Amino acid sequence: MNKRKEMIVLGLALFSMFFGAGNLLFPPSLGVAVGKSWLSAGVGFFLTGVGLPLMGILAFTKGGTLDEFANKVSKKFNTLYLTTLILVIGPLFAIPRTGSTTFEMGILPLFGDINSLILGIVSSILFFGITLFLVLNESKVTDILGKFLTPIILIILILITIFGLLNPLGVPVNSTIEGNQFSYGFINGYQTMDALASVLFGVVIVKGIESKGITDSNEQKFFLIGSGVIAAIGLGLIYFSLIYLGSQISGMEKLSTAQVALTLAEMTLGKAGKLAFGLCVGAACLTTSVGLTTLVSDWFSKLLNVSYKKVAIITCIFSGVLAVVGLDSIIALAVPVLIILYPITIVLILLNIFDIKNENCYKLVILITLVVSIAEVLKLNVSFIPLANSGFPWIVPAILAFGMGQIIKTKK
Template sequence: MEKLSSQKLMLIGLTLFSMFFGAGNLIFPPFLGSLAGSHTWTAMIGFGITAIGFPVLGVVAVARSGGFYELAERVHPKFAFVFTLLNYLSIGPCLAIPRTASTSFEMAVVPFLGNDPFPAAQFLYSAVFFAIAFAVALNPDRLTQRLGKILTPCLLVLIVVVFAGCAVHPPGTYGAPAEAYRSGPLIKGFLEGYMTMDTLAALTFGVVIALNIKAIGVEKESVVVGETIKAGFIAGGILVLVYGALAHVGAVTGGAFGPADNGARTLNQAVRYLYGNTGLVMLAAIFFIACLNTCIGLISCCSKYFCTIVPGIPYRVWALIFAAVSFIISNVGLTRILEISVPVLNAIYPVAIVLILLSFGFRDGMRWRSVYICSVGFTGVVSVLSALEQAGIILLPKALLMLPLYTMGLGWIVPALAGMMVGILLKFFINKEN
């Protein structure tokens, strides 16, 4: 087969969308809408840049570079190993995979436990959840059949039902923005997009998508790359529509009931108003399907990667290890996992963004290695120091405050640009010397 048919390409795009669309993707758009109110769509532009634009560019960058490690290797082989490992651990067993179980438990089970919750409920739920995810992930080349054809269409139908209810019978109108969104809603939305973790996930999902394309019958490597890129844009288009729908639901719900503590409770308010107890069942199904899809995709791509660095351990064993470790961590609870997520993501997300953008402006990594080293290096120093400060470890407070945009959470941008300029100057200086 030379290339995929339109129908098969759409299935691949739906599969990639389902891998992206998990816990954070459900929680953060409606929460943003409930807080931003009349500034929702300005904030959503910023959110879309980091939660849709960069993930799609990440899929393209990795596909054109031949892999995540190959892209990171443009900085240095040691950096490639460390950064790739940190990325997989973050979107894998340390943060993202446990979050899928914790979030779906909060929405699919807790509302039905009443005032006397069963103490072992989360333990039993997460055990079943990861057992299902592990069983499906054992055949990563069949994810298109299981996610793209079955689970994802069900998920989209349920989301459409919730959105349609708010469109026909809205609980309220867009209210006044909360303090965090009164000034600079674009930047606030930009930073909130970090929490979906999709830019990090995009750097790893490409290998699983390529595997599924090959399983359909495409053999030529250049065609696999092209079809992977097309799938990325399809997934991005669906994310635009779904995020917009969820943000609107959050905005009209927040306008009626006031901002909730998180996006999950915002959706809970919306479906209770629209459909009563039936709505709670619907919302439970949405969260369970979305989180299970992402969990399966993450277990698959993480296991594939660790097979390359420890080839003596087979894929199935790695999948079992990640499912088991994630099961243990998930029982810590959603709140604690989210608390840990923020400084970790602020440390590595800017580096991932810079690496992706450099791949488009400086495609020849060997020729422009100095640009990659300086730009990624400057970005990494600032983002790590900023993350440590958020964790309560303050090393250079006065120096960091001097950086433009630092108080807005974007202190890494100027160092990244400065690093790029220094790298370009070094490149021409070295050429002149030679």
């Protein structure tokens, strides 16, 4: 086996897994918000958008399974946690976001003269109707589209970046965001939801490595770290380029999340580039929608013992209704949920990576992290906690809870 070749192939696979339409929307909008502080915010975004997902996959090299990821807290918590993850990257936020993104980037620029509400409803019905058809018929259309769309979007991104760097679009202005710019970028990286998805896909990636005859955990780590570096370099270049280009138009009037990406495409490639980029992203959203709907339908059909078809229909109808709300509204709704869910996911990933056996550590760390995160979302005063003013009030309490868990011996 050619290890170098296998590592490169796995690296490209990891890149494709994390590279989606949503990853193109948030970096330029972050750049617009932070302006001159694009680099520090970009580092924070990179850590949550790339670092955490790779760590999520790495957590499964200890021989763990999805059923055991949070099992040391309790079996019920593990089921509840995974169900919440699937709802978040499914019908609550990620799936409706694909429909909204398709409308705002692919449909609205073409038919802007028609009433936007009516157009949005028609677009949502068509988008999720096609999604449901492909999900129920197990069509390979989305796989074929994915193989063609990713290279096309990458080429368009490269052109946007080159033209944007050679001909600056403007001068970055001071950030409109108060507080720590690094933490702002870090928390904005939650919106990619890649770390949450990595928990669900981690087992699949590790099983793929095992199918090549690589069963030793240390060797699996070697492959994952090497391929992870390849994926991280690719994603990092895209993220930092888009954040920097977004900072160049930070002095413009307020734009929606979708409008920022389209504006960059139009300013660098003209109207034709704007339309091509929007349509490609919209088509890419369809492949994502089909994949996520399949995942949701499979999970809930087994969990609730109902038919796969019924779950798929309900998921598409619910997502279609929510998609009409609009992309920015969906993003705003997702923020409080992600502020609670991400810290829990981060500590679970770390506990699994370091192969902590003590169940008390899991229970105490999760409990304290959950309490602090909920308090933050409820706008309770947590400023007395170290790092709270930087946006990370849960870190120090989680570390203290871990220490307490290590001291308390598990009863046999």
